[in-house]
Structures are given as structure tokens and as C-alpha cells.
Amino acid sequence: AQKITQTQPGMFVQEKEAVTLDCTYDTSDPSYGLFWYKQPSSGEMIFLIYQGSYDQQNATEGRYSLNFQKARKSANLVISASQLGDSAMYFCAMREGTGYSTLTFGKGTMLLVSP
């Protein structure tokens, strides 16, 4: 079974609108972390936002917020007021356990922002 599922291969949004990118995860570990990364065409992975499994509140970082619904095992990324520079691939990832551990990534969602 896939640990991270991103069901939207591509999303389109107009500039200044909000967009939600979906992510569901699967783990039996009670302690885990969820991450979102942005990968522009240049190829570098840029960290956007992090949510810990025990965090009571949804994470926010500027225009990015994470809609964390633990019971549904979903961790959707919300980008408010989209900008042209937001066009990129977006990856959801999970780290399991409490120590250092590797990230498991989804297949990504390509976001295109139009003027």
C-alpha cells in the first residue's frame, strides 16, 4: 500500500485565487511528521511547511497552510492568493517515528497558475 497518496496529477488555478492540493497518508506509527515541498522546474526541492502528528493546531507559513485531519489521515496544502511563481510540482512527504528517519514522498501534483 502506498504510504503517501496524491490523487491530483495536475491542478490549474488563476492568479490571486486559493488552491488546495490533496494528500492522504498511511501509517500505524503514532508519531510521524508530514511535510510539503515545492519543486520548480529548476529541480531543487524547497521546504514549505511541516505538521507533527501531535500538533494541536494546523501549521501555517505565510501563504501556506496545512489542513491536517488526523482521523481521515489527510494533510492537504492550501495556498492562498496564488502567484505566478507558485507554478511548480508539489510533493507531500511523511517521516515516521520520533528520531531521524527518511522521508517517503508522494508522486506529486503539478500546479499551474495562470494570469
Added chain:
Amino acid sequence: GAGVSQTPSNKVTEKGKYVELRCDPISGHTALYWYRQSLGQGPEFLIYFQGTGAADDSGLPNDRFFAVRPEGSVSTLKIQRTERGDSAVYLCASSLRRGEQFFGPGTRLTVL
């Protein structure tokens, strides 16, 4: 400050050749990770170092792949007898705590 750097940025080689990919992590970061990203996919874990030792190498696809980090800083990923299926972008990341991993720009490997 300087981020994670990787060299070379591009490597083209012929099937059967040996290649080395280098990663220079952020100074002071004790954890270093190698991932491989094939076209249209998310990165897949290869190996993780904590200090000088490989803490988890379960992602290495076979014994043609090997990685070292002799002094706990720079790491080299080594691929012997390259195959066309090894063509991918190889990403390196480092972290200080168990928070976010900081990625380098990657090395695009093409095996002809």
C-alpha cells in the same frame, strides 16, 4: 549561509561505466540522505547517514550502489557497472534535527 551542494550537476556516462556523485551538506548537519528521483515520480530513499556511519541503507537497489561519508561531512554515492535504468536525478539532503531536510540541486545522471 551555503546550502547543500552537489557535483556534478549533470553526468552523462556509458552503460557499464563507474560514476561518483558528490554531496556537500550544510555545515554542522549530522544527518545526510540520498534520494533518487525518476521522471514523473517523487524522490525515493536510497541511504541515510548519521555522522560517518550508514544508519539505513535499505533503499539501495542492489550491490552496484554504495555510498560513503568518511569524515561525517561530504558524502559520495558510487554506482558501479551503470545501467540505463540508473538514469535519474540523484538528490542529497541534510538535516540538523529531525525537522525538515534541506535538499541540494541534484545530479542528473544519464546512462547511454
